[in-house]
Amino acid sequence: MENTELKNLWEQIKSELIKVLPESAHPWIYPLEVSGYDKGVLTVVTGQMMGRDLLRKNHYQQIVDVIKKVTHNQTADFVIIYDEKAAKSLKKENEKFQKKITESKLKEQAMENLSNMQSASNLNLKYKFENFVVGKSNEFAYKVAMAVAQNPAKKYNPLFIYGNAGLGKTHLMQAIGHYTIFNKPKLKVKYTKTEDYVNDFISNSRNSKDTIENMSKFNKKYTNIDIILIDDIQFIESKNKTMSQMQHTFDSLYNKGKQIVITSDRIPKDIPTLTAALCSRFEMGLMVELTPPDLETRIEIIRKLAIDNDLKYTEEAIKYIAMNYDKNVRELEGAFNKVSAYAEITNKPLDINLARDVLKCTEFSEEISLDKITNVTAEYFEVDLSDIKGTARGQKVSLARHLAIYLAREITGKSFVSIAEYYNKKHTTIMFAHDKIKKELPLKRDLAEAVREIKQVLKVI
Numbered sequence: 001m002e003n004t005e006l007k008n009l010w011e012q013i014k015s016e017l018i019k020v021l022p023e024s025a026h027p028w029i030y031p032l033e034v035s036g037y038d039k040g041v042l043t044v045v046t047g048q049m050m051g052r053d054l055l056r057k058n059h060y061q062q063i064v065d066v067i068k069k070v071t072h073n074q075t076a077d078f079v080i081i082y083d084e085k086a087a088k089s090l091k092k093e094n095e096k097f098q099k100k101i102t103e104s105k106l107k108e109q110a111m112e113n114l115s116n117m118q119s120a121s122n123l124n125l126k127y128k129f130e131n132f133v134v135g136k137s138n139e140f141a142y143k144v145a146m147a148v149a150q151n152p153a154k155k156y157n158p159l160f161i162y163g164n165a166g167l168g169k170t171h172l173m174q175a176i177g178h179y180t181i182f183n184k185p186k187l188k189v190k191y192t193k194t195e196d197y198v199n200d201f202i203s204n205s206r207n208s209k210d211t212i213e214n215m216s217k218f219n220k221k222y223t224n225i226d227i228i229l230i231d232d233i234q235f236i237e238s239k240n241k242t243m244s245q246m247q248h249t250f251d252s253l254y255n256k257g258k259q260i261v262i263t264s265d266r267i268p269k270d271i272p273t274l275t276a277a278l279c280s281r282f283e284m285g286l287m288v289e290l291t292p293p294d295l296e297t298r299i300e301i302i303r304k305l306a307i308d309n310d311l312k313y314t315e316e317a318i319k320y321i322a323m324n325y326d327k328n329v330r331e332l333e334g335a336f337n338k339v340s341a342y343a344e345i346t347n348k349p350l351d352i353n354l355a356r357d358v359l360k361c362t363e364f365s366e367e368i369s370l371d372k373i374t375n376v377t378a379e380y381f382e383v384d385l386s387d388i389k390g391t392a393r394g395q396k397v398s399l400a401r402h403l404a405i406y407l408a409r410e411i412t413g414k415s416f417v418s419i420a421e422y423y424n425k426k427h428t429t430i431m432f433a434h435d436k437i438k439k440e441l442p443l444k445r446d447l448a449e450a451v452r453e454i455k456q457v458l459k460v461i
C-alpha cells in the first residue's frame with residue numbers, strides 16, 4: 001500500500017475510533033502513527049507505553065471492529081508497537097505545548113495586572129485612545145493628548161482640556177492614563193474628579209488628633225505619582241484652604257517634573273472660584289478646546305458603537321440619530337442605546353422607522369426656526385405675522401398665536417423662557433398657551449387638523 005493511501009486509511013480509522021471510543025481513550029489515539037497495513041493487519045506506533053497497554057487491554061476488540069468496518073475486510077487485526085524515537089518526539093511536542101501554555105498564562109497574568117492597575121488608577125476601561133473617534137472638532141486635542149501620553153511632562157505641562165459637557169474631555173484624559181499604564185507600566189497614574197479631591201482633602205484636614213498623619217497620607221496619595229489627571233476643575237471650591245492645597249499639589253508635582261492634565265467646562269479665567277495664582281498656573285502649559293463633532297464624526301461614533309456591540313443597522317437609521325443629536329456625544333450615545341435596546345427587546349431591525357418611533361425627533365429640527373413656524377401658522381390662519389407677534393386680541397389671531405407657541409415648543413424643544421423672548425411675552429403666558437392647546441387637541445378636531453397640516457408644511461411629519 002502506498003504511503004498516502006495508508007495515511008488516508010489511518011485517518012478514516014482514527015476518526016471512527018474517536019467516535020466509538022470513550023473520551024478517556026482519546027489522548028492515546030491522537031499521537032498514534034500508522035506504520036503498515038498488510039492482509040487485514042494494521043500496525044501503529046506509539047511513544048506512550050501506557051497508551052499501548054491500555055488500548056490493548058481495554059479497547060482491542062473495538063479497534064478491530066472499526067478496522068473491519070472501514071476496510072470492509074472480515075479478517076482484521078491490530079498491532080501496536082511502542083517506539084522510543086516516537087517517545088522522544090512526543091516529549092518534545094509536549095514541552096512545546098507546555099511552553100505555549102506558560103506563555104499564554106503569563107500574558108493572562110500581565111493583562112490581569114494591567115486591569116488591576118487601571119482600576120487602582122480609577123480609570124474606565126472604555127475610555128481609551130482606540131475608542132475615541134477623531135474628526136475635525138477634536139483632532140487637535142486628540143493629537144496633543146497623544147503627544148502628552150507619549151512624552152509625559154516633556155511637551156505640554158499642564159495640559160488643560162476644556163469644552164462643553166459630553167464632548168469627550170474625560171474620555172481623552174483617561175486615554176492618556178490607559179496609554180501610560182500599558183506602554184510605560186513603571187509610571188504611576190492617578191485620575192481624580194475635582195470633587196473627590198476636595199472631599200478627600202476636607203475629611204483629612206478636619207481637626208483631630210490624627211490630622212497631621214492624615215494630611216501626610218493625603219499629600220503622598222496625590223503627589224507620589226507621575227501623571228495626575230484632574231477632572232472637572234470648575235467644581236473647585238472657593239474656600240481658601242482648598243485652593244492653597246490644590247496649589248500645593250500642583251507645585252510639588254510640577255517641580256518634580258510630573259505631568260498634570262486638567263479638564264474643565266470653560267477656560268480658567270471663567271472659573272469664578274479660582275484664585276489668580278491657580279489660574280495662571282493652569283494657563284502655563286497648553287489649553288485645547290473640544291468642540292461638538294461634525295455630522296461625519298457623529299455618524300462614525302454611532303457606527304462604531306453598533307459594530308462593537310455586534311448590532312445590525314441601516315445607514316439611514318444611524319444618520320437619522322446623528323442628525324438629531326449634534327451638541328453632546330453623551331446624549332448621542334444615549335439616543336443610540338435607547339434605539340438599540342428597543343430593537344433588541346422587540347426583535348425589530350434597527351432601521352429608520354424604529355429610530356423615529358423611539359426618539360420621536362423632529363427631523364433636522366435645527367433648521368426649523370421659530371420664524372418659520374410662526375410664518376406658516378400665520379399663513380394657515382390667514383392672519384398677519386405682526387398680529388401673532390403683537391397683542392391683537394381677535395379670536396382668530398389668539399388661536400393662531402396659541403397654536404404657534406404650542407408648535408414652537410413641540411418642534412424646537414426650546415425653553416419657555418427663550419420662546420417667550422421671541423414672542424415678546426412673559427414665560428408664564430407662553431406656558432399657559434402651550435398647556436391650553438395641549439388640553440384642547442384631543443377634543444377639537446379642527447385644531448388637530450390644523451396642527452397636522454402645519455406640521456406637514458414644515459415637513460416634520
Ligand code: ADP
Pocket residue numbers: 126127131132133134138163164165166167168169170171172301329330333
Ligand atoms: P465630558 O467629560 O466632556 O463631559 P465624556 O468624556 O464623559 O465627556 O464623553 C461622554 C461620552 O461620549 C463618553 O461615553 C465618551 O466615550 C463619548 N465620546 C465623546 N467623544 C467621543 C469620541 N470622539 N469618540 C467616541 N466616543 C466619544
Ligand code: MG
Pocket residue numbers: 169170171231232
Ligand atoms: Mg467629564
